[in-house]
Amino acid sequence: MAIYAEKNAQGETLFILETEKSTYQMKADTNGYLLHLYYGDRIEREDTDYLLHKEDRGFGACPYDLGRNRTYSLDSIPQEYSAGGAGDFRTPCISAEFENGGRTLDLRYVSYKELEKKPALAGLPALYETEENKAQTLEICLKDSAEDLYVYLLYSVFEKEDIIARSCRVENRTGKQVALNAVLSACMDINEDSPLDLISFWGRHCMERNVERRPVAHGKTVIDSIRGTSSAQENPFVILCDPDTTEDFGRCWGLSFVYSGNFAATAEKNQLGLTRLTMGINPEGFRWNLQNGEVFQAPEAVFCYSPMGLTELSQKYHQIYRKNLCRGYWKDRRRPVLINNWEATYFGFDTEKLVAIAETAGKLGVELLVMDDGWFGKRDDDWSGLGDWKVNEKKLPGGMKALCDRINALGMKLGVWFEPEMVSEDSDLFRAHPDWFLHVPERGYSRSRYQLVLDYSRKEVRDNIHDQMAAVLSSANIEYVKWDMNRHLTEVWSAGLPADRQGEVYHRYMLGVYELMERLLTEFPHVLFEGCSSGGGRFDAGMLYYMPQSWCSDNTDAIERLEIQYGTSFGYPMSAVGAHVSASPNHQTGRRTPFYTRGVVAMAGTFGYELDLNTLTDEEREMVREQVAFYKKNYDTINRGDYYRLTDPAKNTEFCAWEFVAQDQKKALLFGVITHVRSNIAMPVIRLKGLKPQAKYRLLCKAEGVGNSEKAARALEGIYSGSLLMGAGLRIPNLRGDWPSFCVELEEVQ
Numbered sequence: 018m019a020i021y022a023e024k025n026a027q028g029e030t031l032f033i034l035e036t037e038k039s040t041y042q043m044k045a046d047t048n049g050y051l052l053h054l055y056y057g058d059r060i061e062r063e064d065t066d067y068l069l070h071k072e073d074r075g076f077g078a079c080p081y082d083l084g085r086n087r088t089y090s091l092d093s094i095p096q097e098y099s100a101g102g103a104g105d106f107r108t109p110c111i112s113a114e115f116e117n118g119g120r121t122l123d124l125r126y127v128s129y130k131e132l133e134k135k136p137a138l139a140g141l142p143a144l145y146e147t148e149e150n151k152a153q154t155l156e157i158c159l160k161d162s163a164e165d166l167y168v169y170l171l172y173s174v175f176e177k178e179d180i181i182a183r184s185c186r187v188e189n190r191t192g193k194q195v196a197l198n199a200v201l202s203a204c205m206d207i208n209e210d211s212p213l214d215l216i217s218f219w220g221r222h223c224m225e226r227n228v229e230r231r232p233v234a235h236g237k238t239v240i241d242s243i244r245g246t247s248s249a250q251e252n253p254f255v256i257l258c259d260p261d262t263t264e265d266f267g268r269c270w271g272l273s274f275v276y277s278g279n280f281a282a283t284a285e286k287n288q289l290g291l292t293r294l295t296m297g298i299n300p301e302g303f304r305w306n307l308q309n310g311e312v313f314q315a316p317e318a319v320f321c322y323s324p325m326g327l328t329e330l331s332q333k334y335h336q337i338y339r340k341n342l343c344r345g346y347w348k349d350r351r352r353p354v355l356i357n358n359w360e361a362t363y364f365g366f367d368t369e370k371l372v373a374i375a376e377t378a379g380k381l382g383v384e385l386l387v388m389d390d391g392w393f394g395k396r397d398d399d400w401s402g403l404g405d406w407k408v409n410e411k412k413l414p415g416g417m418k419a420l421c422d423r424i425n426a427l428g429m430k431l432g433v434w435f436e437p438e439m440v441s442e443d444s445d446l447f448r449a450h451p452d453w454f455l456h457v458p459e460r461g462y463s464r465s466r467y468q469l470v471l472d473y474s475r476k477e478v479r480d481n482i483h484d485q486m487a488a489v490l491s492s493a494n495i496e497y498v499k500w501d502m503n504r505h506l507t508e509v510w511s512a513g514l515p516a517d518r519q520g521e522v523y524h525r526y527m528l529g530v531y532e533l534m535e536r537l538l539t540e541f542p543h544v545l546f547e548g549c550s551s552g553g554g555r556f557d558a559g560m561l562y563y564m565p566q567s568w569c570s571d572n573t574d575a576i577e578r579l580e581i582q583y584g585t586s587f588g589y590p591m592s593a594v595g596a597h598v599s600a601s602p603n604h605q606t607g608r609r610t611p612f613y614t615r616g617v618v619a620m621a622g623t624f625g626y627e628l629d630l631n632t633l634t635d636e637e638r639e640m641v642r643e644q645v646a647f648y649k650k651n652y653d654t655i656n657r658g659d660y661y662r663l664t665d666p667a668k669n670t671e672f673c674a675w676e677f678v679a680q681d682q683k684k685a686l687l688f689g690v691i692t693h694v695r696s697n698i699a700m701p702v703i704r705l706k707g708l709k710p711q712a713k714y715r716l717l718c719k720a721e722g723v724g725n726s727e728k729a730a731r732a733l734e735g736i737y738s739g740s741l742l743m744g745a746g747l748r749i750p751n752l753r754g755d756w757p758s759f760c761v762e763l764e765e766v767q
């Protein structure tokens with residue numbers, strides 16, 4: 018049992034959620050407030066309310082019904098789901114506006130129940146339970162003291178995984194309209210005046226998810242997006258931890274949002290040094306008019322706690338997202354090794370070029386050709402064509418089927434790029450429906466990559482795109498879709514909603530996108546969908562529910578990718594990370610790297626190529642064959658194993674290393690890139706992780722570099738015990754040349 022609820026003699030109800038390594042406590046007290054008591058290391062089932070701060074403090078606002086009691090202020094007592102306007106001056110979880118304009122909400126505890134099943138959240142992505150991984154769900158009902166506005170808090174506990182998924186539902190039974198100005202999904206009040214660090218993941222196009230760690234300071238630190246997507250600029254995943262927490266030591270709390278639109282994660286330290294962390298739809302740009310009888314469902318936020326550092330925290334997220342968020346046909350199947358023509362041809366391709374690329378790729382073991390942007394409408398550059406999802410027969414004579422048949426005849430699958438949420442001004446769709454894009458009438462609108470955003474809050478818009486996409490997907494044996502989204506939302510206004518409901522457009526847009534994805538997944542269940550947003554601009558847990566992998570970055574430079582993939586690994590499984598070997602010099606940075614190194618880096622994810630293999634030397638093509646075979650052989654270890662970050666590429670400028678260990682610990686892979694080759698030094702020693710200490714492992718090492726590099730790698734080969742590799746470690750082979758790299762394969766021997 019993971020959920021306990023107990024009423025004591027004073028009439029208070031104590032709620033305890035337990036996972037293998039954590040305890041979460043809250044209490045509905047005698048005043049009817051739902052207090053947060055504790056979230057941290059697993060402890061005995063004892064009430065921790067003795068830690069509450071109930072003191073008379075200057076400026077403390079105390080609830081009316083407490084009479085002359087000056088020691089009970091919501092501002093200093095940890096809250097489970099704080100309502101705005103009634104004495105808690107910190108970030109509110111919910112802010113409501115009633116008919117009289119009043120913005121005060123006073124939520125009091127009503128009741129609780131345990132649900133038999135974890136409920137799906139209408140129209141939204143969410144964790145689901147499986148036979149292997151069941152969840153227990155607690156629902157707590159709160160109600161405003163004056164009006165019949167109800168708030169239901171949901172907690173689903175995945176015990177083994179140390180995961181607590183939270184969401185919230187608001188029901189209006191007031192008989193009147195209530196405007197919701199904020200409805201967050203989760204809150205955590207840490208009832209300790211101790212220093213904490215906040216880790217977040219900022220970025221930009223071509224450099225997503227850089228790790229930033231800073232002390233939580235007084236006031237608020239807001240990590241957010243108001244771009245209409247989760248964005249490359251900030252990611253809806255944050256970590257709070259002790260200042261001395263490392264990869265292998267210390268307390269850390271993760272908070273991940275299963276949503277792909279505007280979000281805000283706020284870390285706030287108050288006057289008493291208490292930290293509040295919240296996550297939810299960004300209140301900026303949000304206002305939802307909830308009519309009497311209506312329900313508003315907030316998205317899910319996923320907490321994880323680890324007492325043992327960041328590696329364990331990440332691995333817990335990897336597991337839960339692989340097993341209880343990704344779905345469908347491709348969830349547990351090995352995904353195809355692909356070749357994408359974008360960096361090979363950009364817009365300049367036709368059937369013959371694609372077939373030539375596929376032919377060579379197929380012979381080397383590649384399984385899927387992705388035809389990227391440019392196959393439809395009048396799309397020879399990025400000025401036109403979006404919205405017209407009809408094959409350009411000048412490029413593909415005979416249409417999609419003719420191309421697909423030829424690709425299939427080579428033993429390859431065909432995948433197709435779409436950017437369904439966009440429209441070009443130079444398109445038939447735009448000419449027919451000039452009001453279907455997001456813009457404010459009588460005002461200019463912003464172009465971004467020359468394109469405009471379709472108003473997905475409108476059903477007729479979604480239906481049109483659905484029908485066009487479904488026609489393409491039914492016209493041939495298309496087995497993969499790359500769903501791209503290459504600009505952010507501006508001038509957000511919908512012709513489909515009245516003036517007082519324009520605050521709903523951002524969220525309704527997201528619900529619309531999810532609806533279309535769900536519809537297409539249902540109709541084409543065998544198609545593998547890969548997300549993309551100018552690279553990794555919408556890399557979030559929400560998308561993983563629909564698409565088990567996502568193009569991680571438009572930056573395919575192997576050295577830059579070290580940092581991008583490192584940052585991505587904190588919150589997302591490597592099985593979701595689209596990574597490709599591309600040409601050298603690299604198209605984004607101009608850097609030259611060895612072919613081998615590009616393979617080593619791209620293998621930390623769903624592997625593929627993004628160049629014309631016909632332009633390679635015979636030796637390089639042979640390397641492709643080896644890489645593909647190696648990746649397929651080690652697919653399980655990479656995509657289902659445990660991932661270990663062994664170095665921080667932003668800090669360690671000498672080398673970067675990472676490791677995968679198979680679930681049964683019989684196999685492991687250690688990859689490394691020397692990022693600063695020096696002469697005459699003692700190479701560093703690296704200690705491996707996650708092996709069985711007593712087991713013996715056969716070690717094979719391959720490397721590419723100049724001079725004696727390969728010999729230096731082979732010199733490591735032998736039989737080692739797990740304890741030796743984890744305790745004493747392994748000396749990094751002394752590799753020479755530009756950006757040399759190595760790969761160590763470990764296999765248990767009897």
Ligand code: GLA
Pocket residue numbers: 359389390434501503549550551552568570571
């Ligand atoms: C985005 C994607 C690229 C490619 C182009 C096509 O930038 O991230 O991979 O598909 O669009 O226009």
